[in-house]
Amino acid sequence: MRILAAYNIKGGVGKTSTAVNIAYLAARDGYRVLLWDLDPQGAASFLFRVRPRVKGGGKALVTGRRPVDDAIKATDFDNLDLLPADFTYRNLDLHLDDQRKPMTRLRNLLRPLGDEYDLVVLDCPPSISLLSESVLHAADLLLVPLIPTTLSMRTLDQLTGFIAGFTGRRPRVLAFWSMFDRRKRLHREIAAELPAQGTEVAATAIPALSAIERMSLQRAPITASAPRGQAARYYRDLWAEARSRAGLPDPPAGPPAGLAPAN
């Protein structure tokens, strides 16, 4: 089982869009996927029409009083399950702090799901906190959406600097341009500059598309509701890059699809 986190210190950069579409595409490829909506705002849960509520709240999960797999909900898509958000996740930091090894707590919570899932996708809240640290320690790959602005670059530097300070295992970082606008000179300049700084950047940039914004109206990943559209194409390219960076083996030979979309 691999763990992939869509993470950035900044908010509003496309983390949830990335997490839900990557999770959906992985499931469609035959991987058994769990998406954990760690953001108390519950946007990913909303997109999958799952109520953002976990019995006992985040504390029950973090303390192990309620097993993680008990709270999992199936989405409407094959192979894709969701661990919903809960408003109490805003206090996860406090609950983690009460644990003996808060940094490795998230990874340890997910470990028992290794037989059930090939991939866990974490949709993280913005911030740098104990929860983010726990995410960084749990993830095999960090997918970092970046809006090409100077401020974004600063937060990326902060993040990579922070990870460099880890002893032991570190996640691989794959940054990618999000809400990219090729017509803007600043975007083009910053995009040209970053690779020189040594951070791995995906070849795929996700442009600012209204279709992506409309996902919240459709309440489904854009890759599922408009698979032939432009946005879906970009996300597929990004998923291909993320998949190889995450070191995922070929998808398992799942049971035959007895049911196909009706014509």
Place this chain on the structure above:
Amino acid sequence: MQRRPEVVPIVNAVREFVPAGGVPTAGDGLPPIDDPRFAISPGTRSGRLRRSWLDTFDWRLFRAGLILEYRLTRAGHGELLLTDRDGDPVAAETLTGAAAAVPRRPFLPGALPLGPVRERLMSVTTIRAMLPVATAASTLTEHRAVNTDDKTIARIVVERMTVLPAPKPGATIPGAPKPGAATDSAATDGAPAPGTSDRIAIIPLRGYQAQADRFAELVEQAPGFGPAAHSAFETALAAAGRRPGDYTSKINVELAGDLPAAHALAAILGRLFEVALANRDGTIADIDTEFLHDLRVSVRRTRSVLKIARSALPPSLTERYRPEFKWLGDLTTPTRDLDVFLLTYPSMADGLIGANADELEPFRDYLRQQRTTAHRRLVRGLRSARFARLAEDWQRDLARLASSSRHRPVTGPYAAARIARTHRDVLRTGAAVTEGSAPAALHELRKRCKELRYALEVFASLHEPAQHWRAVNELKTLQDVLGEFQDTEVQRARLRGFAAQMIGQGVPATALLAMGEIGAQLAVRQQAARAEFAGRFAAFSSPQGQARITALTGAAR
């Protein structure tokens, strides 16, 4: 592609419903649901499915509480699902590529890829092949039950299943449905074909069991729908005119003690021939070795009955048919002898000390060649005019016997007398066997024992089951040791014969030396059996041993 770990997923409780009387419904087959909490989102996915339920000819899986289903969704893609009788999963296996074709013909579980299904099947079915007991073609349409958030809480799969005619032994299970191909009348013309039934499965999504249960309750209350009382397996089997366990090699004839013996014997002999005929096609198709074995046992029992009960039968009947059944028995012997060699080959090869297993391989090749030839002769015999005439005349003459006016003797006392007589024969023949007796003397005793065993078995319904079991068990202990002695005697003789023939075929000397070791293994086993015989016979002929048999002769009703 890596293989998914063979773990049976824990699924939520699926609930199944059928329209009233199981008759297909008009339209989409969905129940009307009028509740603000739920709605049905109409089908977005559909598919075809070929389902076959497999078991051994003698229902070993079902008797062990198991049901095996093979599902073909498309060419080269199959699933084997092993469940208990309640439909709860025991093991599952996805078969792709060449492996997907394995269950389409009768197969031995050893032909399956390594995995939990194969492991479980092998422990239950041992040397018997898996055969389709019912086959059906289904069209599936998936709808969704959604809650007020338009979130799917359960999948609703409407299955329209048409049971296909039962395949003949050895035939191939029809292939996977081709996408869009019009293969089933039920699926194409709207008018359900005979043997067609509808079934609705409510499959809860993870985390939505409670809502799915509430939805299922609404379906249950919908007019014209009710819970499925029978599984798809039971429905398909019934439509195919079969029932679980409908074949047994047992002589399941209920006899009354005051029945004329001739009538009882007609029923017993008729049943024995029914078993022989039931195994004929499987023997010809060479599905597994047990078809021939059961056929042979049936013939041997028939011959014994014709001998030990000849005084109650018209002489013309025994004169005509005793040579015919001897012919039939002899026809089956060469193939069976070679089967025994081939079945015990792995353990014989494992027991080699001086030679290695590779050196013995030419012997296995030789056995296989010989068996092919012997089986061809056997098939010719079973398809011959002589066999056809025997079958027709025998059944006709048994029907006449069943309605004949031979009212004496009556079954109860007659059975007791025959059992007592064969018992005395065993005691007398056994008493004459000494340490220095020739193997032929033990062979004679074995034959007498078989006659007694068959006498006990054919008249079993006259006796109290526990008494019957004790008597048979007493005898079986003696028969086992005699069987071991005589089988090894025959095998040693056959082995010498094979070796003589193989020399002429330029077989390597190492193979013959390895066969010499096999001969020695057989001799050791034979000596052990001989050494054990005296003790076993002493127990059998002791007053307690005798009492177990005489308890029956006195108790015959």
